[in-house]
Amino acid sequence: MAVHLRLSRAGKPKHPFYRIVATDSRTPRDGRFLEVVGTYHPRKAEAQVAWQAERVRYWLSKGARPTQIVHQLLQREPITQ
Secondary structure (H helix, E strand, O other), X not given: XXXXXXXXXXXXXXXXXXXXXXXXXXXXXXXXXXEEEEEEEOOOOOOXXXXXXXXXXXXXXXXXXXXXHHHHHHHHOOOOO
């Protein structure tokens, strides 16, 4: 099973926020996921990203591949500790 870290959309129409989830690569965007590891609020004054750093590191160590957008978020808001 290939695991990806990707965004899952939530929120009202025209007011999205996203959960950053660890999921099987074969599931649809808003389908079943293994674990929520963070959130992303793009509509705030400064786009807010909140991570569960330990869980993100865990999934990356297990071979999870971040999608392009999640990879950009990881670079912009690095995980500290």
